[in-house]
Amino acid sequence: MRVHFTKQGKVRFISHRDVARAFERSFRIEQLPLSFTLGFSPRPKVSFGLALSVGHESDAEYLDVELAEDIPIEPLVSSLSEALPEGLDVVSVVALADRAPALQEAVTAVEWTIELVPESDAPLTSEAVPAGTPDEKTDGVTQRIDALMSAPTLVLERVRKGRTGTEDIRPALRRMTVLGPTETGTLIGVELATRPTSVRPAELVAALGHEFREGRVRRTRQWIERGGERLDPLTADPRIALEARAS
Amino acid sequence: MTSLWPRIEPLLAGVEKPARYIGMERGSRVPVHRPGSVSWLLVYPDTYEIGLPNQGLQILYEILNERDDAVAERSYAPWLDLAAALRQHAVPLFSVDTHRAAGDFDIVAFNLSAELVYTNLLECLDLAGIPIRGDQRGDEDPVVVAGGHSTFNPEPMADFVDAFVIGDGEEPVGEMTECIGSWRRSGRPGGRTGMLRALAAVPGVYVPSMYDVEFDGPALRSVTPRFADVPAVVDKRTVADLADWPYPKEQLVPLIEVVHDRLNVELFRGCTRGCRFCQAGMITRPVRERPAEQVRAMVANGLARTGYDEVALTSLSSADFSGIDGLVSGLVNDQIGCGNVGVSLPSLRVDAFTVGIASEIQKVRRTGLTFAPEGGSWRLRQVINKLITEEDLYAAVEGAYSQGWRRVKLYFLVGLPTEMDEDTLGIAELARNVVKIGKQYTKQASATVSVGGFVPKAHTPFQWFGQNGTQELHRKINLLRDDLRKTAAQVRWHDPKATFAEGIASRGDRRIGAVIERVWRAGGTFQEWSEHFQLGRWLDAMAAEGLDPDWFVTRHRTEDEILPWDHIAAGLHRDFLWQDWQSSLQAHGLPDCRWTPCYDCGVCTDYALEHVVASSVPPAGGSQGTGQDLTLGGAVPVSLGPTRVEIS
Numbered sequence: 064m065r066v067h068f069t070k071q072g073k074v075r076f077i078s079h080r081d082v083a084r085a086f087e088r089s090f091r092i093e094q095l096p097l098s099f100t101l102g103f104s105p106r107p108k109v110s111f112g113l114a115l116s117v118g119h120e121s122d123a124e125y126l127d128v129e130l131a132e133d134i135p136i137e138p139l140v141s142s143l144s145e146a147l148p149e150g151l152d153v154v155s156v157v158a159l160a161d162r163a164p165a166l167q168e169a170v171t172a173v174e175w176t177i178e179l180v181p182e183s184d185a186p187l188t189s190e191a192v193p194a195g196t197p198d199e200k201t202d203g204v205t206q207r208i209d210a211l212m213s214a215p216t217l218v219l220e221r222v223r224k225g226r227t228g229t230e231d232i233r234p235a236l237r238r239m240t241v242l243g244p245t246e247t248g249t250l251i252g253v254e255l256a257t258r259p260t261s262v263r264p265a266e267l268v269a270a271l272g273h274e275f276r277e278g279r280v281r282r283t284r285q286w287i288e289r290g291g292e293r294l295d296p297l298t299a300d301p302r303i304a305l306e307a308r309a310s
Numbered sequence: 311m312t313s314l315w316p317r318i319e320p321l322l323a324g325v326e327k328p329a330r331y332i333g334m335e336r337g338s339r340v341p342v343h344r345p346g347s348v349s350w351l352l353v354y355p356d357t358y359e360i361g362l363p364n365q366g367l368q369i370l371y372e373i374l375n376e377r378d379d380a381v382a383e384r385s386y387a388p389w390l391d392l393a394a395a396l397r398q399h400a401v402p403l404f405s406v407d408t409h410r411a412a413g414d415f416d417i418v419a420f421n422l423s424a425e426l427v428y429t430n431l432l433e434c435l436d437l438a439g440i441p442i443r444g445d446q447r448g449d450e451d452p453v454v455v456a457g458g459h460s461t462f463n464p465e466p467m468a469d470f471v472d473a474f475v476i477g478d479g480e481e482p483v484g485e486m487t488e489c490i491g492s493w494r495r496s497g498r499p500g501g502r503t504g505m506l507r508a509l510a511a512v513p514g515v516y517v518p519s520m521y522d523v524e525f526d527g528p529a530l531r532s533v534t535p536r537f538a539d540v541p542a543v544v545d546k547r548t549v550a551d552l553a554d555w556p557y558p559k560e561q562l563v564p565l566i567e568v569v570h571d572r573l574n575v576e577l578f579r580g581c582t583r584g585c586r587f588c589q590a591g592m593i594t595r596p597v598r599e600r601p602a603e604q605v606r607a608m609v610a611n612g613l614a615r616t617g618y619d620e621v622a623l624t625s626l627s628s629a630d631f632s633g634i635d636g637l638v639s640g641l642v643n644d645q646i647g648c649g650n651v652g653v654s655l656p657s658l659r660v661d662a663f664t665v666g667i668a669s670e671i672q673k674v675r676r677t678g679l680t681f682a683p684e685g686g687s688w689r690l691r692q693v694i695n696k697l698i699t700e701e702d703l704y705a706a707v708e709g710a711y712s713q714g715w716r717r718v719k720l721y722f723l724v725g726l727p728t729e730m731d732e733d734t735l736g737i738a739e740l741a742r743n744v745v746k747i748g749k750q751y752t753k754q755a756s757a758t759v760s761v762g763g764f765v766p767k768a769h770t771p772f773q774w775f776g777q778n779g780t781q782e783l784h785r786k787i788n789l790l791r792d793d794l795r796k797t798a799a800q801v802r803w804h805d806p807k808a809t810f811a812e813g814i815a816s817r818g819d820r821r822i823g824a825v826i827e828r829v830w831r832a833g834g835t836f837q838e839w840s841e842h843f844q845l846g847r848w849l850d851a852m853a854a855e856g857l858d859p860d861w862f863v864t865r866h867r868t869e870d871e872i873l874p875w876d877h878i879a880a881g882l883h884r885d886f887l888w889q890d891w892q893s894s895l896q897a898h899g900l901p902d903c904r905w906t907p908c909y910d911c912g913v914c915t916d917y918a919l920e921h922v923v924a925s926s927v928p929p930a931g932g933s934q935g936t937g938q939d940l941t942l943g944g945a946v947p948v949s950l951g952p953t954r955v956e957i958s
Binding site: 080 | 322328335613619
């Protein structure tokens with residue numbers, strides 16, 4: 064089955080690996096009939112989608128878990144949410160086709176909202192509202208975004224397998240818009256492709272200029288694009304019900 | 311009384327592992343602080359990953375929160391990055407449960423399970439905005455409490471801690487809550503001093519400010535209560551029957567990886583094997599087993615609640631539990647939860663029986679198995695009363711390799727009393743033979759030899775022994791390394807410099823408080839983390855206080871000397887300990903009193919306690935007290951030798 068869940072609040076400070084462990088424990092608390100890998104140290108067959116950095120929130124996280132027998136899965140939305148730490152909540156579950164492509168491979172685009180905070184020595188607190196009208200604050204960001212989006216290339220230095228190389232991330236930038244001011248900065252909406260190379264929000268913030276740093280970051284959607292269609296991961300590869308197939 | 315979270319949250323973006331500070335573990339509480347309740351902040355003065363699994367802290371957290379008149383929250387030492395950020399932004403130390411300021415609690419209680427965390431206690435108090443020295447605190451400041459094994463010599467921390475709890479904490483925390491509650495309800499008679507004096511009357515509670523300490527030159531002359539109602543000797547507290555205390559009932563499940571990240575169920579408390587170097591075994595007597603049925607229930611409930619797939623059955627020597635084999639095979643065969651539950655037994659005895667149990671529980675993943683012979687020769691093992699014969703060890707190791715394990719880890723101490731180079735080289739001999747046995751079964755056979763420097767501890771027969779200095783420990787470690795060069799045995803060792811600092815703090819008196827304060831002021835926190843430890847800070851602090859490190863560390867004590875912890879009682883008669891020390895020097899072993907007649911160490915007789923052991927016969931394969939000839943020994947002329955006066 065495929066599980067759609069959210070990660071928000073304090074729990075955003077745990078890592079991708081910690082989320083995986085929390086889910087495995089919740090499966091055991093709810094005594095799900097898990098399928099295990101064969102071999103030396105059996106592990107439950109669970110596969111996670113794209114990693115989410117420590118500190119980032121998400122409305123759209125997914126994982127696939129293989130069950131050894133058919134059980135009613137609808138009740139798991141509330142029972143798993145109950146067994147998970149506060150802030151990790153299951154939104155929905157669907158039965159998944161047997162040979163559905165793995166999430167990490169299938170997802171081709173991701174949408175984010177990213178808060179850009181003017182860099183200063185002052186800590187980010189709700190009292191520390193920067194000077195300037197909302198329009199003045201967002202104007203600078205709009206200019207930066209326009210500059211990035213109109214550039215033909217955006218070459219970053221990246222470390223891959225211990226080697227520093229350069230990579231053009233411009234093809235991954237699909238859309239960037241200013242959504243409006245926040246208490247502490249400016250919120251932008253971004254859509255990034257994951258192929259041929261993916262871009263982390265932190266890299267994007269750095270590319271926008273050193274006068275900004277990353278505030279709240281939230282993944283809002285993930286997309287599977289296939290055969291000209293744009294699909295939600297939850298509904299991309301449904302298991303066809305047996306009775307439907309029979310008729 | 312508001313949550314500090316809005317001020318903490320922005321700081322977390324810039325620190326390593328921010329989830330250390332968010333709480334929210336399954337099993338954690340969000341207690342409501344009512345006006346009448348006594349609030350406790352339970353602090354483990356090390357990182358979250360090391361502190362969270364501590365069972366003592368979790369037990370007290372539950373017991374206090376179950377009471378109507380108390381609330382308890384938790385805190386851990388912030389790592390250096392957050393400590394700096396808290397200071398920079400003037401945010402105080404906080405609880406992880408409701409992010410409440412540490413200074414808002416009535417009691418701030420520390421778990422002191424090792425001496426090298428002492429400077430972290432000062433760091434936590436300072437971050438909390440609480441004056442670090444007890445005599446600087448006012449009526450509005452929390453009471454600073456400490457418990458844990460290290461408090462059996464409380465004197466080095468006496469300047470900083472208002473009240474120590476000696477021994478099992480389950481009962482005294484309730485009594486202290488009642489004591490403070492009733493002092494408050496009766497109009498706070500005598501102010502802060504009045505409250506501390508009332509606490510001093512709670513059995514097991516030691517309030518150092520109620521005692522005058524006098525010195526005669528470098529030597530301690532007396533520790534005298536200042537008032538008639540303050541006890542001259544503070545006796546430890548002991549929970550008579552673990553069956554009455556099935557805690558933790560709701561073990562905390564951390565969101566990030568921590569040490570011992572699994573369900574832990576305590577099999578028994580106390581140990582009477584009588585290893586003379588082992589403070590834990592001496593101060594936790596007598597043996598109190600948990601009923602096997604209760605263990606099974608705690609395992610089943612714990613696994614179902616937490617979702618863990620591993621349970622550790624903990625104690626000081628888990629294979630000694632009555633009917634351990636039946637218990638273990640029962641747990642392995644019970645299909646709990648989703649199945650595939652692992653059972654682990656830390657602190658295993660060295661013999662073939664033990665390996666049999668280990669093979670029962672580790673059906674897969676047979677990578678490494680650990681044994682602790684501690685001493686390199688039979689003579690030395692008689693001196694320390696760890697009565698494992700070479701045959702026991704080789705049988706255990708043969709069992710391990712033949713049943714699929716490829717790596718064996720062996721723990722040893724160096725710097726033990728009467729130790730000579732042939733004893734040290736005996737470690738190498740054992741390691742070579744272990745590898746040789748392994749090679750008969752697998753080409754990949756290897757052994758890891760872990761060597762720690764011995765630190766004599768209070769309330770043990772070795773409390774009179776002069777610790778080896780750093781040069782001597784280095785020499786012995788190098789002797790061993792040279793002898794094991796180019797073999798399949800790998801040597802790992804603990805830094806002798808850290809061992810020396812531990813020696814200062816372990817048997818120090820009240821004068822060591824000023825040393826600890828200087829080390830902390832010089833930036834010496836997280837001293838058990840090798841990258842943050844510098845012996846220089848400790849030696850500079852000793853010099854600045856005009857104290858001779860060797861007087862505290864490497865000097866042999868005499869029978870008539872007043873020891874800094876003589877006014878704290880673990881129940882062990884001083885003449886028993888002295889006699890056992892003399893037997894040790896004769897290389898005479900002592901049987902395990904669970905299965906042989908009582909030799910009156912003092913604990914059961916003085917405290918009207920009994921062993922709680924389900925089986926009156928020793929476990930199969932246990933060598934000690936099962937026909938072992940314990941009158942042997944003295945094959946080597948024994949002398950302590952001169953005190954080594956050297957430091958590096």
